Amino acid sequence: MKLRTFFLTFILAHFIYNTSAQVKVSPIASIEQHTINSKILKQNVGINIYLPETYDNDCPLHTYPLIVLLEDEFFYQITGVVKHLSSVSSMPEAIVVSFPNDFEKFYAPKVYTNNSEFWPKSWKQMPFDGNPDVFSKFLKDELFSYLSKQYRTADYRMIVGTSATSTFPLHTFSKMPDLFQAHVAIASGDILGMGYKPEETFIDAIIDRLNTNKNRRAHLYVTSADEDVTYDAKIATNIKTLQNKTSSYTSDKIKIKAEVIANESHYGVVLSGFIKAMEVFFPKNKWNKEFSDFEKQNGNTISNIDTYYKRLSSEYGYPILPKAERWNSGSSLQASANRLLRQKRYDESIEVYKRLVTYRPKSAQALSTLASALIANNKFKEALKVQEKAIKLAKEYDREHLKYYEDHKKEITLKMEAVQN
DSSP: OHHHHHHHHHHHHHHHHHHHHHOOOOOSSEEEEEEEEETTTTEEEEEEEEEOTTGGGSOTTOOEEEEEESOGGGHHHHHHHHHHHHHTTSSOOOEEEEOOSOOSSOBSOOOBOTTOTTSOTTOSBOOOOBOHHHHHHIIIIIIHHHHHHHSOEEEEEEEEEEGGGGHHHHHHHHHOTTTOSEEEEESOHHHHTOBSSTTOOHHHHHHHHHHHOTTOOEEEEEEEEHHHHHHOTHHHHHHHHHHHHHGGGOSSSEEEEEEEETTOOTTTHHHHHHHHHHHHHSOHHHHSOOHHHHHHSSSOHHHHHHHHHHHHHHHHTSOOOOOSOOTTOSOSHHHHHHHHHHTTOHHHHHHHHHHHHHHOTTOHHHHHHHHHHHHHTTOHHHHHHHHHHHHHHHHHHOGGGHHHHHHHHHHHHHHHHHHHO
16 A cells, blocks of 8 residues: 555656646746845845836837835735836836835934824824935935946836835925935825924925925825824825915926825725826826827827927936837837828838837837838838848747748748749
């Protein structure tokens, strides 16, 4: 009996081994973990880093805003939201970082609570023990420097804090205006009523900063859940006061909103708050642009596209490229080129396809569609050269569809021979 059990176990183990050895495993998300030996904070700092799915396929011209998430607890939830919103052009693709290990200190200004009902009444000041200037120096001199050397980070950075950690985004908006361009303070209506001095609030500090530099590029979103208001009614008052006092400052460069979100709990408001912040910072009428409009405007389609995105880049302060591809929409370079081809606007179609190839340098498909447009315009020799490049790329990056690209080359060759004869 023991011998039979042994053989059965051996056979099963052998089957599992052989089966698992044949399984192809590929990552479906690009998340990395790094460690920085911070001389400024005097500790090793672990970093979670999320990269957009298209990061490795994009050209070097494509840079990405950086989102610094102070609450690692929400890293995977926020990265999922970023992936979705960017896929439907409701925000730019972005790199997200968080800190999976605790810092040895809580880096935030030791603000006065101003009798907040949300924290122990015995606290006159929040018990933060880390100098925010030190943390800011770590971010600027070590974290940002490290990430810019490793990745294509854009000159647009966002800080997201929740509850107590929202103190730091409010502080950087007020006192360190160049560190981040966008600030998100979630579950922070109580923190909003605190200040650097007794009876002074972050609302005062925010208004002072706005008056100091009205031309600054600054985005701020502050929210709390309605459940929190039941604990401290001053939370709703703080939110409303900030919204009223900042409404006259809003412009293309300055986007500010404060609101209480209904039917949410203190930490349950994180995702809905983040989504609403992205709606404020990246309005859909600007980011989810209909590419068919570019085709209908006077002039050349690719020139119309470039003009629009140059203006958008100027507004946000970093180079913003038009969407190369979108699985769910006709608003992309690929979809626009396809439409132009169907309309027999061959020269314009070829121009847009060539831009698509520039933005997707590893894409055999982009080259192959360009070859099709060249054929339609009777440019057979150029189409053949382009398709040969597509085959070369397919051998390296897309062997699964290699036969398709080889067959397409045969079709081009036959058409070219037919024309010559």
